[in-house]
Amino acid sequence: LAVVGAGSLLLLVTSVGRSFDGTWRRVALLTPRGGAEPGSGPNGFQINKTARKAGIVTADTGERWRLTLAGPAGELRLSRAQLLALEQHTAALPIACVEGWSTADQLWCGVRLRDLAALAGYGDAAGPPPAVLVESLQVSGPFRSVALRDNQVADPHSLLALTVGGAALSLDHGFPARVIVPAAPGVMNTKWVARMTFGDPR
Numbered sequence: 001l002a003v004v005g006a007g008s009l010l011l012l013v014t015s016v017g018r019s020f021d022g023t024w025r026r027v028a029l030l031t032p033r034g035g036a037e038p039g040s041g042p043n044g045f046q047i048n049k050t051a052r053k054a055g056i057v058t059a060d061t062g063e064r065w066r067l068t069l070a071g072p073a074g075e076l077r078l079s080r081a082q083l084l085a086l087e088q089h090t091a092a093l094p095i096a097c098v099e100g101w102s103t104a105d106q107l108w109c110g111v112r113l114r115d116l117a118a119l120a121g122y123g124d125a126a127g128p129p130p131a132v133l134v135e136s137l138q139v140s141g142p143f144r145s146v147a148l149r150d151n152q153v154a155d156p157h158s159l160l161a162l163t164v165g166g167a168a169l170s171l172d173h174g175f176p177a178r179v180i181v182p183a184a185p186g187v188m189n190t191k192w193v194a195r196m197t198f199g200d201p202r
């Protein structure tokens, strides 16, 4: 009986970490943890795919990086500094990966997707915001782009996040900018965003 008890305690200890960060996560040997060690500080939470594994090179995420917004207003290219100068909003949201792990709420800060839609030509006068195709700097892999629905773009908690927990995003969490949307699988939170094309797909 003692052996069975010890065994199930070990199971508990080694699987509970899928739901928590920090020490519990580190001892969660039996559940998917996403791979890389996330480190500590505001960016110290679970990483799905590191920048290295995604083939992201710092030459593309530095001063030269621009976000391209495409829509009826044409194409607009914004630097990270220009994005930071736009109205910033915060949202406390977790990352919930379908692989079976989720983080605690993180305090994300950045520009609302609907404000970016307005810059692309879908201002209030044009009616509710449309859908958007988000594309990453990442050149290949199934998660390099995602289509977000119009209601996801309209949600005031949907952000192009620039910071997390008061610090700039780390490269592994999507620097210079990443998508954060509520109540959706982690895969929709595209990292290393390069381009957003607004308009309902036809």
Ligand SMILES: Nc1nc2c(c(=O)[nH]1)N[C@H]1C(S)=C(S)[C@@H](COP(=O)(O)O)O[C@H]1N2
Binding pocket: 045, 046, 047, 048, 049, 054, 095, 096, 097, 098, 136, 138, 141, 143, 144, 145, 172, 173, 174, 185, 186, 187, 188, 189, 190, 191, 192
């Ligand atoms: N460009 C890009 N974005 C991505 C991914 C990816 O592989 N490439 N992985 C997605 C998945 S499956 C998840 S769960 C989250 C994880 O975000 P995190 O690594 O910051 O925790 O990022 C999403 N965004």
Ligand SMILES: [Mo]
Binding pocket: 048, 096, 097, 098, 099, 185, 186, 187
């Ligand atoms: Mo994921």
